[in-house]
């Protein structure tokens with residue numbers, strides 16, 4: 001039977017598609033009434049846009065899915081309606097790239113001494129590298145020592161061309177089960193066919209499934225199999241591979257010969273960034289760009305259907321326990337103290353992503369509408385980017401800075417909005433009606449942060465700006481890929497909350513006055529950035545940051 005929620009979803013899908021194709025207004029699924037937007041930034045428009053963008057009918061907008069395609073279609077129909085210029089591929093608003101989903105083929109199986117070892121039961125593939133997987137048929141097994149203890153391990157020469165079994169230290173636990181993989185065998189066993197770490201027994205059963213890695217499908221990439229497959233195997237399977245109890249195996253001890261195959265399934269899925277432009281009026285400055293960013297994607301449909309309200313009650317309690325005691329507002333159980341449930345169970349499996357990042361996506365639309373309507377375009381041009389695949393480690397922004405629609409050197413600043421509709425007293429430490437985090441704006445030079453503070457001070461409803469990056473957000477959204485290019489960035493967010501990455505992140509829990517406050521602040525900042533003569537970064541060549549999250 002379809003869950004009532006699913007039925008409702010099917011109905012909504014029909015409604016939305018119809019509206020998007022034809023009209024110049026936006027349809028509000030829950031009310032079904034059409035609503036025209038005004039050019040001013042308003043809570044009403046933000047609410048109406050978000051009701052649509054974060055509706056169940058978008059299925060969570062996971063990159064590469066039909067739900068995300070519907071979200072992209074809505075964005076394109078809006079920027080077209082508002083009269084922005086296309087800045088994507090071939091004169092369109094779309095910048096298409098491919099995500100490569102790669103996973104171990106469930107039909108993979110290896111055998112030793114007539115015993116068949118299977119995925120998820122006897123082993124789990126952690127990393128299958130890139131390109132074709134190294135064949136293990138006919139390979140000899142060798143005991144490589146203890147994971148994480150190089151002094152006990154064999155030499156790279158001994159490992160080359162073999163399947164290496166690694167034992168685990170006595171104080172092994174589930175937390176370390178994956179850690180060892182990251183810091184374990186890489187270099188020393190680079191020429192092994194596969195590395196099998198005997199730590200699967202420490203992994204909770206629910207996490208032994210086949211997982212997929214998602215990466216950018218980059219046709220220019222050399223596909224030679226660059227590294228061994230890394231497996232977590234059960235102790236039982238490790239004993240079968242070695243043909244002896246592990247405690248009596250010493251480094252270099254020869255095990256059995258493997259037959260069978262490990263294979264991978266790869267699927268390339270297209271997805272799109274939406275890129276639109278408002279060209280500046282000043283011939284001198286219009287070749288410089290202020291980039292405004294948000295991400296249009298979120299998460300796939302949950303594999304487990306849950307009860308919405310109970311899920312939320314639990315996460316609210318968990319989140320409350322993280323708030324300073326003095327800040328915790330008292331939630332009164334019903335006057336009678338009766339904890340009986342009076343509302344019907346609401347089944348839920350959709351990660352609506354209303355705050356993450358529906359809020360940023362609709363804020364950008366409102367700013368675009370305001371700027372497009374006010375015909376006195378400022379000096380510089382403004383590039384609006386709705387990135388896809390942010391939830392897949394910022395793939396859309398990685399693609400964009402590698403295939404920039406305008407030279408990255410001409411991007412004077414990138415302002416990113418991710419989760420800008422919450423930050424209330426029940427959400428985050430020091431949260432409140434004006435709480436807004438601005439992250440990274442002083443990294444390149446203090447000038448950008450100073451300008452933001454000025455613009456905020458001049459606002460009718462100034463925000464309480466928090467610049468200390470309490471949540472470590474600098475490299476947790478798309479601005480990171482721009483910062484790596486040395487572009488000054490400012491990341492606006494209202495921080496985490498109980499509904500973060502939960503099916504309960506719905507438009508009904510958004511703080512619309514707050515969302516309007518942030519949207520107006522960023523609109524004023526954008527107008528300032530587009531016309532300022534201020535030097536926002538130190539002279540000289542931009543420094544491209546090498547590795548993740550440094551700098």
Ligand SMILES: [Zn+2]
Nearest residue numbers: 356357418419
């Ligand atoms: Zn996000």
